[in-house]
Amino acid sequence: MxxxxxxxxxxxxxxxxxxxxxxxxxxxxxxxxxxxxxxxxxxxxxxxxxxxxxxxxxxxxxxxxxxxxxxxxxxxxxxxxxxxxxxxxxxxxxxxxxxxxxxxxxxxxxxxxxxxxxxxxxxxxxxxxxxxxxxxxxxxxxxxxxxxxxxxxxxxxxxxxxxxxxxxxxxxxxxxxxxxxxxxxxxxxxxxxxxxxxxxxxxxxxxxxxxxxxxxxPRLIRETARLTRDDGILRRLLILSAVSGLVFSTLELLGPLRFAELAGGATEGTAVFGVVMAASFAAASVGSVLAGRVRRAAGGSTAVATAGVALLAALVLAGTALSPVLAVTAVSYALFYLVNAAGWPLRQQLMHTRVTAEHRATTVSVASLALQAGGIVGSLAVARLADATSDTAGFAVAVAALLFAAAVSLRLRVPVGAGMAG
The missing domain is CATH 1.20.1250.20 (MFS general substrate transporter like domains)
Known part of the structure; x- marks a missing residue:
């Protein structure tokens, strides 16, 4: 059928x-x-x-x-x-x-x-x-x-x-x-x-x-582990998945607190955050559609495109953390979702070019595992840091992680003859 x-x-x-x-x-x-x-x-x-x-x-x-x-x-x-x-x-x-x-x-x-x-x-x-x-x-x-x-x-x-x-x-x-x-x-x-x-x-x-x-x-897991061990591109993609998990867990943890602070209270902050999240989800859908255009603007290079996305995401996230104006913070928050979403399809397609159909679902799950693991680290470590210092310090960790992701992304270039050009 x-x-x-x-x-x-x-x-x-x-x-x-x-x-x-x-x-x-x-x-x-x-x-x-x-x-x-x-x-x-x-x-x-x-x-x-x-x-x-x-x-x-x-x-x-x-x-x-x-x-x-x-x-x-x-x-x-x-x-x-x-x-x-x-x-x-x-x-x-x-x-x-x-x-x-x-x-x-x-x-x-x-x-x-x-x-x-x-x-x-x-x-x-x-x-x-x-x-x-x-x-x-x-x-x-x-x-x-x-x-x-x-x-x-x-x-x-x-x-x-x-x-x-x-x-x-x-x-x-x-x-x-x-x-x-x-x-x-x-x-x-x-x-x-x-x-x-x-x-x-x-x-x-x-x-x-x-x-x-x-x-x-067990056999499929062992073979996928071998693939990721022998393939530097896959390893870097898994690192990027972990970074994404850390960054998003930070946003989910500190975002509501940030908006409550700027809105003047928990009740007002919850109402504002609900609207901001709906706008952010919609912005992410727009960003995803722009993935192909972003790669074309980067000269067809997935490495350059994803690095540029990570740098821009770090910039707008810094605006979320530092701006004292509620409207600016809200716009920055939604812009982060838009920008970040433009890089995801490019990383996913690159990952799919590195594996065969037999191991595809397992490899996708490995990437999801890395995302979850990064999220757990973010929820525990960033929460502890924010409690000990300030929410701004927690956001700073996420910004630093995105800058690290930009550096890793530049190494996603695929050698000639080894697969899709990076």
Missing amino acids: SSVLTAAAVQRRYVGLTALRWLPLGITVPVIVLLASARGLSTTEIGLTVAVHSIVAVSLELPTGGLADAIGHRPVLVLSAVLGAAGLLTMAAAQDVAVFALAYGLIGAGRALDSGPLESWFVDATHAADPGADTTPGLSRAAAASGLGLALGAVLGGLVPLLADGAGSAALTIPFLLAAGVDVVYLVALMALVTPLRTAPAPTSAAAALLRGCRDV
Whole structure:
């Protein structure tokens, strides 16, 4: 069935599924901390439950990426949607730390499962339809779709509780029910649109197929580790993923505090930050579409383009940290998302040129693992630094990390004859 798909049809499916994948997260962003707080959790307890999400995602990232390579993309994606919906429903019902931690664990497991398979299905299906097709436009449009999905979700998540005014804290559960419903739609869409690409002897049961896939995971992980060890370009791309995780965790941690400070209070800051995040998600979608133009402006060099993006991102992030004017800080914050998003599709396409289809999903998951690991370092180290000194010092770490990323990016040049020109 997948053989009749054109490259354009594959791209349309991938873009639509990407938007559905990120919409539930956007819906819950404005209310997730408020719900836990309303249920009696302290800030420290909320932090502990969030840590469960990160730990589960990091622990499962590599094994689940290899599982997708072994048994196919669709079964893993369907399981991820089931876990995501279960986590959202559990979150809506949670009343204590243990149940919130369980909910975050389910969501983290689902996120680990779907970090690589959907993107690798798109690349493999595109190349099956047209071996010479450029995947950058599809990756760019999908990144734009994820930004739009997050932005639309943030608006919905902020407005829905207002429509249930008078329902008290119960109104905060409505976005989670809505997000779970979207996850169910996503599951149905996965079943219909992600067509299998590989043929293999049919196992006696689904359990047998899963067992066979699990047995292949260690081999696939070892081979991907060998690839990253022997390929300097892949190593540098993983470093850039880790830097991105550190920078974004810093923004998620210190951004709300910065806007609360400038807006004059936590309540005002929360309202402003919600609007800024919606604008930032939308800006990221625009930046993703500009990736091809950015590379052309850099003379066709991925290395120069990504280095320039990192330098500009450092500049606008410094504006976020230093400006005493709320409007300037808000614009700088959104500009960071726009600029940073222009570099992501270029790095992803370069990564895909370094691996074969057999190891693609695992390699994408390795990059996601590096992103998560960088995020954990940022949440712990930058938070401690900001507490000991100031929020500005925490932002300074992120700016320094981006300058380091610019230097690493300049070494993404691919030798002639070794792959895509850098």
